[in-house]
Amino acid sequence: MIDFHCHLDLYPEPADIIRECSRRRMYVLSMTTTPSAWSMSSALAAGCDRIRTALGLHPQLAAERKSELSEFDRLLPETRYVGEVGLDGSPECSPFWRDQVEVFEHVLASCSAGGGRIISIHSRRAEGEVLSHLESYRQAGTMVLHWFSGSRQSLERAVGLGCWFSVGPSMLRTKKGRGLVESMPADRVLTESDGPFAKHDGCPVVPWDVQDAVLRLASMWRLSPGEAEERLLLNLRALLGSIRDGQT
Ligand code: MN
Numbered sequence: 001m002i003d004f005h006c007h008l009d010l011y012p013e014p015a016d017i018i019r020e021c022s023r024r025r026m027y028v029l030s031m032t033t034t035p036s037a038w039s040m041s042s043a044l045a046a047g048c049d050r051i052r053t054a055l056g057l058h059p060q061l062a063a064e065r066k067s068e069l070s071e072f073d074r075l076l077p078e079t080r081y082v083g084e085v086g087l088d089g090s091p092e093c094s095p096f097w098r099d100q101v102e103v104f105e106h107v108l109a110s111c112s113a114g115g116g117r118i119i120s121i122h123s124r125r126a127e128g129e130v131l132s133h134l135e136s137y138r139q140a141g142t143m144v145l146h147w148f149s150g151s152r153q154s155l156e157r158a159v160g161l162g163c164w165f166s167v168g169p170s171m172l173r174t175k176k177g178r179g180l181v182e183s184m185p186a187d188r189v190l191t192e193s194d195g196p197f198a199k200h201d202g203c204p205v206v207p208w209d210v211q212d213a214v215l216r217l218a219s220m221w222r223l224s225p226g227e228a229e230e231r232l233l234l235n236l237r238a239l240l241g242s243i244r245d246g247q248t
Pocket of ligand 1: 005
């Protein structure tokens with residue numbers, strides 16, 4: 001199983017979650033929300049072959065933490081993965097929209113200068129603006145739009161730009177979400193939990209809850225659950241092959 005977008009360091013007991021992910025031999029990409037959290041967060045998963053930690057600066061923290069952009073640049077050579085980054089157009093985030101844009105542009109420019117990264121991107125209520133930025137920074141790497149919730153039109157635009165998508169159980173539980181996932185190229189889809197932010201029945205989801213997404217994808221793709229897992233693993237391999245710079 002693959003969880004390509006979660007926040008291991010935000011669980012109350014990350015060590016327990018990491019142990020269970022390892023026991024299940026899961027591939028996990030753990031996000032960070034600030035550059036200063038990266039070192040400790042990646043240390044949590046030290047020695048776990050299938051767990052990687054992305055270097056991020058969450059758009060909701062853009063105003064508060066943009067002073068950490070120099071730390072972002074300092075750490076960037078140490079990882080192939082960037083996230084969570086992006087833009088958030090929700091009313092509570094619009095007062096610092098300019099800080100968000102400044103941070104996102106800085107991140108994309110640094111990734112471009114650094115030869116490209118695999119980037120997990122937040123685009124809530126800002127899909128158009130996110131895609132315009134990705135158009136301007138095509139050298140930034142391979143973009144994975146996490147929990148994409150935009151219009152059918154912006155989805156087509158994202159597909160045209162070569163974006164990938166990580167989709168979770170919460171997204172696949174809604175009719176709109178399923179409609180979007182059905183329109184995504186099956187060879188550019190990965191699973192995600194977005195735990196512990198994402199909740200189900202009031203409880204934070206855990207990485208292995210992606211199993212529910214695998215089952216839903218299987219029926220959507222008219223595959224058996226095993227075949228869907230296989231498809232997702234092939235996708236993961238193709239994605240990792242898209243950035244070859246000798247880093248892990
Ligand atoms: Mn997230």
